[in-house]
Amino acid sequence: MPIIRVTRKQIEAANKAREAALKKDDDFRRHEEQRQRFEEAAKAREAALQKELKAAAGRKEEQPS
Amino acid sequence: MSCLDATFTLTPRSPVYYESPNIASLYCHGADFWSYSPADFSSLYASDRFFFDGSFACDPNLDYRQWANLKKARYLDVYINLQSYAGTKKELALIFGFDVLWSANPGRVLVYSNAGLLQDQQLVYGDNQFLLEFDSLDSTVYLQFIHAGGYWFFRGISGYVV
Numbered sequence: 001m002p003i004i005r006v007t008r009k010q011i012e013a014a015n016k017a018r019e020a021a022l023k024k025d026d027d028f029r030r031h032e033e034q035r036q037r038f039e040e041a042a043k044a045r046e047a048a049l050q051k052e053l054k055a056a057a058g059r060k061e062e063q064p065s
Numbered sequence: 066m067s068c069l070d071a072t073f074t075l076t077p078r079s080p081v082y083y084e085s086p087n088i089a090s091l092y093c094h095g096a097d098f099w100s101y102s103p104a105d106f107s108s109l110y111a112s113d114r115f116f117f118d119g120s121f122a123c124d125p126n127l128d129y130r131q132w133a134n135l136k137k138a139r140y141l142d143v144y145i146n147l148q149s150y151a152g153t154k155k156e157l158a159l160i161f162g163f164d165v166l167w168s169a170n171p172g173r174v175l176v177y178s179n180a181g182l183l184q185d186q187q188l189v190y191g192d193n194q195f196l197l198e199f200d201s202l203d204s205t206v207y208l209q210f211i212h213a214g215g216y217w218f219f220r221g222i223s224g225y226v227v
Contacts, residue, residue, distance in 0.1 A: 016180075
């Protein structure tokens with residue numbers, strides 16, 4: 001199987017390049033901001049769902065058999 | 066023999082992994098559908114795959130660090146942030162799963178980070194995966210897999226923290 005090795009240095013260089021590109025390119029920054037908003041909303045939905053599932057499990061346990 | 070369970074798997078129908086604070090997500094910026102199986106929408110949905118048509122591959126000679134070039138290409142974008150493992154000396158193995166449609170047309174994927182090309186990867190007919198190894202989980206990882214040739218299916222990406 002082909003293997004691609006990625007080092008910590010390469011990841012750090014990529015993240016620096018990304019920061020620079022976000023500062024330089026308005027269109028790229030807008031795209032990333034939209035994506036970020038979408039991702040935060042998805043996280044909130046997921047957290048709410050987990051909470052609801054937990055509460056439902058709690059209610060089920062409390063029910064007399 | 067025992068197999069290690071994946072920490073996360075991202076597929077077209079299940080593109081997000083979220084276990085607070087860890088998150089990984091898959092974005093697809095352009096894939097193809099044909100009228101007939103196995104590359105029609107229903108078949109692709111059922112098999113949980115994306116299809117990439119070689120006629121719409123990117124120019125492999127362009128610099129895809131430039132957003133102006135990247136936004137016109139068909140590519141998969143993967144974002145991985147496994148904060149809870151930061152500083153633990155754990156590593157990440159990422160398996161990229163694919164199928165190639167015809168033996169005469171191998172696939173081709175440019176694996177990019179924002180700093181540049183990591184690998185120009187050929188997808189050989191009959192193979193179904195390649196591996197990326199990350200020696201650190203301290204930083205967020207952004208990867209782009211750019212469609213650069215051939216007729217192939219994307220099956221998913223699995224991450225193993227080891």
